[in-house]
Amino acid sequence: MAAEESTIVVVDDDYDSLEVIKRVLEAFGYKVSGFLDPMEALEHMAKQKPDLVITDLIMKSIDTGLSFSRQIKFDPRFKDIPVILVTAAFTQREIAIQPKGAADLKKMGVDAYFDKPFSPEKLIQKVRELLTRRMEGRGK
Amino acid sequence: MNDEKIRILVVDDEIGIREGCRIALNMEGYEVDMAEDGLAGLKQFEQNRNYAIALIDLKMPGMGGLELIEKIREQDKDIIMFVITAYATIDTAVEATKRGAYGYIPKPFTPDELILPIKRGIENRALSLEAKRLREERENRLLTAAFERSKSNTIIKCMTDGVLVINRDKQIVLWNEAAHRIIPGCEDLPLPVHLNAISSSDELFSFLNETADVDSDPVIISKEVTIENSVYMVKVSPVIEPEIGTSMGTVAVFRDITALKELETAKSMFVSMVAHEVKRPLGVIEGYLNLVVSGMTGEIPPKQKEIMERSLIRARSLQTMVSELMSLTAMETGKFTIKRVPIDIVKVATNAAESCRDRAKEKEIELALNYDEKAGHEPVLADRAAMMSVFVNLIDNAIKYTPEKGHVDIQVDNTGNYMKVSVRDDGIGMTPEEKDKIFEEFFRARNKFTAKVPGTGLGLSVVKRFVEMHQGKISVETAPGKGSTFTVFIPKWDQAKG
Numbered sequence: 001m002a003a004e005e006s007t008i009v010v011v012d013d014d015y016d017s018l019e020v021i022k023r024v025l026e027a028f029g030y031k032v033s034g035f036l037d038p039m040e041a042l043e044h045m046a047k048q049k050p051d052l053v054i055t056d057l058i059m060k061s062i063d064t065g066l067s068f069s070r071q072i073k074f075d076p077r078f079k080d081i082p083v084i085l086v087t088a089a090f091t092q093r094e095i096a097i098q099p100k101g102a103a104d105l106k107k108m109g110v111d112a113y114f115d116k117p118f119s120p121e122k123l124i125q126k127v128r129e130l131l132t133r134r135m136e137g138r139g140k
Numbered sequence: 141m142n143d144e145k146i147r148i149l150v151v152d153d154e155i156g157i158r159e160g161c162r163i164a165l166n167m168e169g170y171e172v173d174m175a176e177d178g179l180a181g182l183k184q185f186e187q188n189r190n191y192a193i194a195l196i197d198l199k200m201p202g203m204g205g206l207e208l209i210e211k212i213r214e215q216d217k218d219i220i221m222f223v224i225t226a227y228a229t230i231d232t233a234v235e236a237t238k239r240g241a242y243g244y245i246p247k248p249f250t251p252d253e254l255i256l257p258i259k260r261g262i263e264n265r266a267l268s269l270e271a272k273r274l275r276e277e278r279e280n281r282l283l284t285a286a287f288e289r290s291k292s293n294t295i296i297k298c299m300t301d302g303v304l305v306i307n308r309d310k311q312i313v314l315w316n317e318a319a320h321r322i323i324p325g326c327e328d329l330p331l332p333v334h335l336n337a338i339s340s341s342d343e344l345f346s347f348l349n350e351t352a353d354v355d356s357d358p359v360i361i362s363k364e365v366t367i368e369n370s371v372y373m374v375k376v377s378p379v380i381e382p383e384i385g386t387s388m389g390t391v392a393v394f395r396d397i398t399a400l401k402e403l404e405t406a407k408s409m410f411v412s413m414v415a416h417e418v419k420r421p422l423g424v425i426e427g428y429l430n431l432v433v434s435g436m437t438g439e440i441p442p443k444q445k446e447i448m449e450r451s452l453i454r455a456r457s458l459q460t461m462v463s464e465l466m467s468l469t470a471m472e473t474g475k476f477t478i479k480r481v482p483i484d485i486v487k488v489a490t491n492a493a494e495s496c497r498d499r500a501k502e503k504e505i506e507l508a509l510n511y512d513e514k515a516g517h518e519p520v521l522a523d524r525a526a527m528m529s530v531f532v533n534l535i536d537n538a539i540k541y542t543p544e545k546g547h548v549d550i551q552v553d554n555t556g557n558y559m560k561v562s563v564r565d566d567g568i569g570m571t572p573e574e575k576d577k578i579f580e581e582f583f584r585a586r587n588k589f590t591a592k593v594p595g596t597g598l599g600l601s602v603v604k605r606f607v608e609m610h611q612g613k614i615s616v617e618t619a620p621g622k623g624s625t626f627t628v629f630i631p632k633w634d635q636a637k638g
Contacts, residue, residue: 014420020427027436117423117459120430 006131007031007048011041011068012056012086017116021054021086024120025127038068045078051131057087070109080137082130085113086123146262147171147190151181151208152197152224157247161195164251165258178203185212191219192265193258195245198225198232206239213240218269220261224249302372302394305379310335310352313389322394324368341367344374351376352390370398405473412469415462422462426455453594461596467529468581468598471605478523478609482633485559486516486552488524492531493550496539503544507535515554519633526606527630533599534563534626540593541624542567558612558629566623575618579604603628 008030012018018034025032033048035041038055045053055068069085072078085108099105099113112126148170150161155176162172173188175181177200185191194212198205209221223236226247233244242264243257296303302319306312311332320327323338335352339345344365351361354376362375372394378387429452431437433445440448493509500507520527531550538548542565553560570578574585582597584590607614610630618624 014424016424017420017427020424020431023431024427024436027431027434116420117426117430120434120436 005031006051007033008052008054008127009041009045009050010034010054011038012036014056017056021123024123025054028124028127030127041068042071045072049077050081051134052082052084052127054084054086054127057085066108066110073109080134082111082134083109084123084126084130085110086116086118087113145169145171146192147173147188148258149173149175149181149185149188149191149194151175151178151184151194151200151205153177153200154197157197157224160251161254164254167251168255168258170258177201178205178208181208182211186215189216191216193261194219194221195224195254195258196221196241198223198236206236209236209241210239218265218272220265222257222261302392304348304392304394305389306335306348306352306392307332307389308352308387310349312337319394322367322370322372322396341365343367347374348376348390348392351392354378354387354390364397364401370396371401373397408469408472411465412473415465415469419459419462419466422455422459426452426459429455457594457596461598464596464598464602467602468605471609478526478606480521480523480610482519483522483524483527484517485520485522485527485561485630486511488522488527489531489550489552489561492528492535495532496535499536500539500548503539503542503546505539505542505545506547507539507550508547509550509552511552512554516552518554518559520559520610520630521633522610522630523606526609530603530606530628531561531563533603534628537599538563538565538567538624538626540595541565541590543589554632555629556632558631560627560629562625562627564623564625569620569622569624570616570618571620575616578616579614 008025010018010021010025010032012021012034013036015036018036022032022034033041033044033050035044041053041055053069053072057066066085069083072081072083099108099110105111105113111130114123114126146169148165150158150165150172151174152158152161153176158174158176162174165172170193173184173191175184179202181194181196182203185194196205196208200208205223205225209223212219212221220242221240222243222245223233223241224245224247225232236244242261245254245257296314296316299316300318302322303314303316304312304319304323305314311334312329313332315323315326315331323341323344325340326338329337335345335349338348344367347363347365354361360375360377362373365372365374374392374394376390376392379389379391380386381388429448432440433448433452489511490509493507497507535548535550542548547566549562549564551562551564553562568587568589570585577583578585579600581601584595584597604614607628607630612631613629614626616624616626
């Protein structure tokens with residue numbers, strides 16, 4: 001599957017933050033649907049299953065982003081979709097929820113995380129890696 | 141008093157004796173007044189009152205000699221009185237002495253027999269007068285001293301700052317009311333009392349105990365100490381005896397800075413809030429700029445690209461400042477806690493150097509790390525992220541302030557109790573004035589070279605705080621054009637202590 005055919009859902013409650021991630025991905029040829037609200041994203045996903053999800057931690061309530069990611073992993077339709085968490089919250093030392101290693105990531109229901117501001121190259125690299133791994137897994 | 145002529149009063153009913161005495165005494169340079177009986181003598185004395193000596197006959201009509209002696213003595217404690225009499229008996233002599241006479245000259249007498257005892261009497265009087273003067277002086281001084289002391293005591297007592305004086309034997313010898321209020325459970329302790337008596341205030345006790353030997357002048361050691369929910373700035377300085385120049389002990393002054401700390405916390409919380417609010421929009425600005433600069437949104441003309449690149453650099457430096465501000469305020473409000481675990485400092489320094497290698501390469505700066513293979517890996521007890529931040533900051537600074545094709549050397553040494561990490565560059569260095577301020581918040585050296593270097597003036601403040609949180613030390617050696625060497629000491633992990 002060529003990169004252009006992969007679809008990605010991006011969720012961020014800040015319009016511009018969403019826009020930046022969206023445009024980076026689009027620059028690399030991905031088809032992107034952006035949502036400000038995780039509920040709308042879920043509704044969209046039920047109709048059109050994406051290949052990957054990128055979500056902000058969304059601090060409206062303490063862990064909206066995390067319950068969103070866990071919901072994806074819990075749903076049998078979606079559990080094979082890789083989730084990337086992109087957040088500015090981890091750099092705030094007062095909230096010590098920075099995942100340390102694979103076990104923490106799994107507990108959070110995410111496959112990778114990035115601190116904001118993130119490097120576009122590294123994000124794209126991770127997106128490619130997760131998509132490839134998923135395709136290989138499906139091939140088996 | 142010595143310049144004045146000595147005056148002598150002669151009281152005798154026999155004119156021959158009076159005149160004889162006058163002539164003999166005048167020849168010796170004394171001034172003489174005379175009276176022919178007791179009453180006249182008393183009158184003469186009361187008129188003048190400045191006689192050093194009185195010669196008094198015992199047997200006189202009217203008021204006798206003994207009565208006169210008694211009356212004069214009542215009014216003058218210092219006058220020397222001699223009895224002159226023809227009826228010399230032991231009994232009368234004793235009686236006269238009891239009433240205040242100094243000596244006894246039997247009649248008849250030669251001029252020498254008169255003059256010699258008088259001279260002795262005058263000497264004696266001078267001595268006793270001098271003794272009296274000294275005694276009075278001392279009493280006056282004592283009085284003044286007592287008054288001064290009670291004045292100082294009152295002042296110390298009324299001070300709103302707590303005062304505590306400790307002698308060389310680590311005994312508390314003085315404290316005021318405010319100190320009683322501040323230090324729990326010490327009101328009823330009689331002085332002097334050993335410092336151990338206040339060991340329930342652990343932090344305070346160890347500070348006073350450690351500083352009790354301070355004797356170099358001038359030195360003031362201060363520390364913030366929390367006692368029962370209040371914060372005090374405790375300043376200790378040696379008590380130096382001005383004449384001897386050695387320390388007799390220390391004086392500690394306690395100032396309540398609780399309100400000040402609350403204000404500081406409010407300020408930190410405000411700064412922290414602003415920093416958090418600014419972080420997200422800044423991230424967005426950086427993200428957009430990055431999109432344009434990296435060409436993801438299409439080709440842009442070189443001139444515009446250059447401007448966008450400069451904007452991106454400034455946006456990133458602003459972001460660093462915001463993160464550093466957040467770290468600083470977190471440390472100030474005590475929300476920032478470090479987690480100290482045994483770590484290999486060489487490994488952290490290596491990782492830090494690696495993360496800076498790209499930036500060094502851009503300027504063709506040679507970045508080298510050296511350490512002793514054997515001793516270098518002894519663990520320190522430190523927070524890995526904090527240590528990483530310390531070294532990245534120092535190495536990044538070294539690269540920033542070193543011109544192209546320069547050198548940055550990182551050296552890790554084992555000094556026994558500490559691991560020592562030095563970051564040396566051959567860059568622009570600093571003037572002594574810049575060196576003094578380099579760890580202050582928002583301080584940046586300003587010159588032609590640094591004008592082009594993006595920086596926040598917060599990095600080294602954060603570094604210093606991190607190092608101090610580890611009970612470590614940081615120092616810098618530098619000179620303009622000679623490069624700078626920042627040296628960090630971090631305590632090694634004492635396995636026995638854990």
